[in-house]
Amino acid sequence: MLIKRPADIPASEITPRDLFDDRRRFLQQAGASLIAGAALWHGVPDNARAAATRLSPLASSPFSTTESQTAYKSVTTYNNFYEFGTDKEDPARNADKMAVRPWTVRVEGLAGKPRTFDIDDLLKLAPLEERIYRLRCVEAWSMVVPWVGFPLSALLKQVDPLGSAKYVEFVTHYDASIMTRRQILNWPYTEGLRLDEAMHPLTILAVGLYGEVLPNQNGAPVRLVVPWKYGFKSAKSIVAIRLHEKQPATAWNQSAPQEYGFYSNVNPEVDHPRWSQASERRIGELRKRPTLMFNGYAEQVASLYQGMDLRKHY
Amino acid sequence: MSRALQHPSADQIGAIKAFVFFLCMLPAAQLILGWRADSLGANPVETITHATGAWTLRLLLITLAVTPLRRYTGLHWLVRLRRMLGLFAFAYGMAHFGIYLWLDHFFDWQAIANDILKRPYITVGFAALMLMVPLALTSNAAAIKRMGGRRWQALHRSVYAIAVFGVLHYWWLVKADILQPLIYSAVLAVLLGLRAWWRELERRRQLAAPPPVAPSLKGKVIRIVPK
Numbered sequence: 103m104l105i106k107r108p109a110d111i112p113a114s115e116i117t118p119r120d121l122f123d124d125r126r127r128f129l130q131q132a133g134a135s136l137i138a139g140a141a142l143w144h145g146v147p148d149n150a151r152a153a154a155t156r157l158s159p160l161a162s163s164p165f166s167t168t169e170s171q172t173a174y175k176s177v178t179t180y181n182n183f184y185e186f187g188t189d190k191e192d193p194a195r196n197a198d199k200m201a202v203r204p205w206t207v208r209v210e211g212l213a214g215k216p217r218t219f220d221i222d223d224l225l226k227l228a229p230l231e232e233r234i235y236r237l238r239c240v241e242a243w244s245m246v247v248p249w250v251g252f253p254l255s256a257l258l259k260q261v262d263p264l265g266s267a268k269y270v271e272f273v274t275h276y277d278a279s280i281m282t283r284r285q286i287l288n289w290p291y292t293e294g295l296r297l298d299e300a301m302h303p304l305t306i307l308a309v310g311l312y313g314e315v316l317p318n319q320n321g322a323p324v325r326l327v328v329p330w331k332y333g334f335k336s337a338k339s340i341v342a343i344r345l346h347e348k349q350p351a352t353a354w355n356q357s358a359p360q361e362y363g364f365y366s367n368v369n370p371e372v373d374h375p376r377w378s379q380a381s382e383r384r385i386g387e388l389r390k391r392p393t394l395m396f397n398g399y400a401e402q403v404a405s406l407y408q409g410m411d412l413r414k415h416y
Numbered sequence: 417m418s419r420a421l422q423h424p425s426a427d428q429i430g431a432i433k434a435f436v437f438f439l440c441m442l443p444a445a446q447l448i449l450g451w452r453a454d455s456l457g458a459n460p461v462e463t464i465t466h467a468t469g470a471w472t473l474r475l476l477l478i479t480l481a482v483t484p485l486r487r488y489t490g491l492h493w494l495v496r497l498r499r500m501l502g503l504f505a506f507a508y509g510m511a512h513f514g515i516y517l518w519l520d521h522f523f524d525w526q527a528i529a530n531d532i533l534k535r536p537y538i539t540v541g542f543a544a545l546m547l548m549v550p551l552a553l554t555s556n557a558a559a560i561k562r563m564g565g566r567r568w569q570a571l572h573r574s575v576y577a578i579a580v581f582g583v584l585h586y587w588w589l590v591k592a593d594i595l596q597p598l599i600y601s602a603v604l605a606v607l608l609g610l611r612a613w614w615r616e617l618e619r620r621r622q623l624a625a626p627p628p629v630a631p632s633l634k635g636k637v638i639r640i641v642p643k
Contacts, residue, residue: 173458180458188593191457241591243459286593357592376535376589378527385458388519 155315157230157250165304165402166234172245174312176385181319182239183338185281185291193319199280200339202323211271211345214262221323225309227260228252232313233306233327238368238397240332244382249327250310255301263297263345270300271350272326273342287353293337294350294364295328296406304329304402307340330399332366363416367407368397372416424493436497440504443471444511461519468512473586473600475505476579480607487614499555502575506552509545537588544581547574576611579604 183193205221219227234248258270276290299305308327309316316322321338328335334354344350354362361375370380370393381390396403407415420428447464450456456463479501486494521528532542551572553559560568583604587597 176458184593188595190459243462284593284595354592376537378531383459383461388461389522390520 157310157313157315159230160250160313161229161231163231163233166232166248167236167246167398168234169236169246171234171248171312172385177245177247177311178317178319180385182241182333183319183321184286185276185289186319187282188286194317196280197318197322200275200277200318200322202318202339205323205341207324207340208342209257209261209344210342212264212267212347213345214264215260217261219257224257224307224324228256230309231306233308235327235329236397237327237329237333237336238382238393240334240362240366240374240379242377242379242382242393243385244391244393244397245385248312249306249308250313250316251306251308251327253303254305254307254326255303257307257343258300258345261345266347267345268297269346269349270295270297271342271344271346272337272340273344274337275339275341287357290341291337291353292351293326293335294346294352295335296349297345298406299328299403302403302406304399330368330396330403332368334362335366365407365412365415367403367412367416368393369395369412369416371395372413422490429493429496432493433497433500436500440475440500443467443508461515465512465515465520468508468515469586472505472509472512473579473582475501475508476575476582477600477603477607479505480575480579480604484607484610503552503555506548509548513542513545537585540581540588541585544578544585547578547581551575551578576608579608 179194180190181193182190183197186193186196203221206218207221207224208216208218210216230250230252232248232250234246236244237247238244272293272295274291274293278289281289295305306327308321308325309323311317311320316325318339321336321340324340325338326336326340349364352362352364354366355364368379373379379393382393383390394400424432447456447467451460451464454460479498482494482498482501486492517523517528521531531538533539551574554563554568554571563571583597583600586600587594590597
């Protein structure tokens with residue numbers, strides 16, 4: 103359990119920046135606790151958690167946006183992780199049943215040096231960076247999330263992809279004893295990218311958010327983040343990465359091929375068959391905002407799709 | 417006690433109505449208070465949209481359950497709650513639609529018209545709500561008197577189509593997990609199935625009854641029975 107009494111938290115571990123970002127919530131909670139006559143510790147668990155699970159040092163990234171970040175509480179309680187239930191609040195309630203240590207990620211398929219990585223080795227594979235990305239869900243809502251991770255390319259380079267490797271498949275954790283047994287999608291959930299998409303510097307493996315270890319409901323211990331594609335492409339709790347010559351099957355595409363294509367690039371001009379993708383509601387805001395081509399990353403990624411009909415390759 | 421249950425007094429009916437009114441207001445109160453306390457989750461607009469939609473469907477199904485309940489329990493006074501239940505279904509439906517017009521489209525009528533024409537789940541949802549309007553407008557004693565009971569009843573049978581459209585609207589909007597719409601569909605199937613079965617029973621009963629031939633009638637008797 104991560105909740106500690108205040109005395110257990112070394113002051114040095116609570117960075118001023120955190121306290122600054124969190125000051126409002128901290129003060130509110132602390133104030134409420136005092137009013138209730140309870141001890142101060144009601145206001146502290148967030149910081150206790152931060153102290154226990156902080157990731158550092160973090161390099162900043164030129165790819166980060168300066169837009170205001172979605173509240174930590176929203177990022178960690180409004181999730182699509184169907185293995186733990188289909189209500190947005192379900193993953194936050196149920197995902198703590200998942201053990202994230204020990205954990206290994208097999209990298210295999212068309213690779214010169216296939217290898218199984220222990221999660222703790224993965225964390226040291228490349229310098230950890232903070233990447234503040236927009237996240238656009240196919241359901242027309244969006245967030246801004248300060249991820250912590252490293253480029254997927256750093257991992258792929260370690261295994262020497264063969265010349266014949268053109269696609270990358272991501273296989274995620276499935277354990278029927280702690281996850282839903284209903285076949286809502288094909289379990290385990292799988293996703294895929296073209297190799298050049300996977301090697302793109304924007305594509306990262308995330309191991310944390312808000313400077314802390316990734317909460318289980320957000321895909322601990324390691325997940326994909328591809329910011330120019332709809333959120334479901336960014337597979338959570340990855341156990342295997344496979345290099346293929348042919349395009350791999352993906353869970354949502356298998357479930358509804360006419361609605362969810364392999365590419366699933368954010369595109370305001372190509373509607374979902376059942377709803378518009380032209381605008382989105384940023385979580386925390388009332389008004390909707392126009393959706394940007396490639397979720398605002400067109401400058402970096404548009405060249406990947408030159409000459410392709412994005413209506414056909416949705 | 418059981419007599420009071422079978423035949424409540426006017427005062428008791430009044431109290432029951434007040435209580436049902438209070439119950440029907442609870443979801444709305446919860447949403448309004450939740451909105452003010454910022455406790456409707458990360459996406460409060462979505463929470464309100466889903467909740468008002470779900471209560472429209474639930475109240476429609478409860479309204480459709482009144483007649484079967486009455487028939488199987490003998491509690492005939494239940495029918496006196498039906499108008500209020502139906503009107504609450506309509507009110508939640510209007511709130512659902514209002515939230516959509518305002519917080520999904522910000523009254524961009526062009527986009528709204530496009531949505532209704534292009535997106536089947538919105539088309540059937542809109543159709544269901546529009547079909548509820550005449551029922552809501554005629555949910556008063558004066559309208560029954562003006563229309564006559566038979567015509568009024570014929571009009572109000574459109575509630576069957578409304579409920580089917582409502583469930584379809586839900587079914588067509590879910591992404592992959594159809595469990596919830598399946599439950600609503602099953603309940604609706606039972607409620608509509610009962611009515612079909614009663615109709616069949618009535619048909620058989622009339623066929624089995626000896627033809628009412630008066631001695632003065634000489635010619636062939638044409639019997640009219642439900643199809």
